[in-house]
Amino acid sequence: MELPPALLRFEPHPYVALGAPYGRISPFFLRSGVVQRLLEAQRRLQVGDSDLRLIVFDAYRPIAVQQFMVDWTFADLVARSGLNVERLTSKQRLAFNEQVHRFWAEPSLDPATPPPHSTGAAVDLTLASASGKPVAMGGEIDEISERSFPAHYSKDQTETGKRFYRCRTLLLTAMASAGFQQHPEEWWHFSYGDQLWAFYQQQPTAIYGQAQLKIQQ
Numbered sequence: 001m002e003l004p005p006a007l008l009r010f011e012p013h014p015y016v017a018l019g020a021p022y023g024r025i026s027p028f029f030l031r032s033g034v035v036q037r038l039l040e041a042q043r044r045l046q047v048g049d050s051d052l053r054l055i056v057f058d059a060y061r062p063i064a065v066q067q068f069m070v071d072w073t074f075a076d077l078v079a080r081s082g083l084n085v086e087r088l089t090s091k092q093r094l095a096f097n098e099q100v101h102r103f104w105a106e107p108s109l110d111p112a113t114p115p116p117h118s119t120g121a122a123v124d125l126t127l128a129s130a131s132g133k134p135v136a137m138g139g140e141i142d143e144i145s146e147r148s149f150p151a152h153y154s155k156d157q158t159e160t161g162k163r164f165y166r167c168r169t170l171l172l173t174a175m176a177s178a179g180f181q182q183h184p185e186e187w188w189h190f191s192y193g194d195q196l197w198a199f200y201q202q203q204p205t206a207i208y209g210q211a212q213l214k215i216q217q
């Protein structure tokens with residue numbers, strides 16, 4: 001189902017804005033059981049601070065979009081390093097690929113290993129103020145750096161570091177209380193019922209495989 005209005009979303013959607021090939025499929029689709037849990041996570045969050053909300057950055061990702069984002073991230077990393085993508089040595093190519101795949105799942109077409117977001121059970125999100133402004137979390141969503149590790153600020157004793165860590169902990173606590181599993185290296189990525197969730201929650205199998213979406217007319 002599409003995200004209900006009670007849950008905020010980033011608009012324009014960041015990957016649609018980059019030209020990712022969604023066709024007429026919504027990037028804000030999620031399994032209805034996952035949406036119910038997100039609403040529960042937002043309720044739990046607001047018990048502690050009624051001014052805070054969840055804001056969804058990304059949800060459903062067809063495999064063609066996963067491939068597009070892997071390629072886009074690779075090209076972006078190379079460009080930021082000042083190198084030319086056409087002139088990379090195989091060693092350099094391998095090193096950039098490693099960085100990309102530390103944060104992005106393989107766009108696998110094998111139904112036995114669906115990328116998390118292709119299941120409709122994974123969501124990238126953050127906290128927002130009551131007016132919908134994203135809260136500073138000490139790093140951007142999708143940032144390829146150690147700042148993305150959930151515990152990055154855990155030992156930072158500066159006032160800003162402590163604030164970032166407190167906000168990340170608020171997000172994690174609300175999401176975990178509704179049954180979500182956080183990605184071990186991405187503070188913004190959570191899932192309920194996919195393979196990553198099953199692995200860390202010690203469940204025998206995932207609940208959800210790759211989602212087969214019907215295009216909305």
Ligand SMILES: C[C@@H](N)C(=O)N[C@H](C)C(=O)O
Nearest residue numbers: 103104105116117124142
């Ligand atoms: C990088 C981020 N947007 C993300 O979703 N990462 C996970 C691991 C994925 O690609 O499924």
Ligand SMILES: [Zn+2]
Nearest residue numbers: 122123124189
């Ligand atoms: Zn994600």
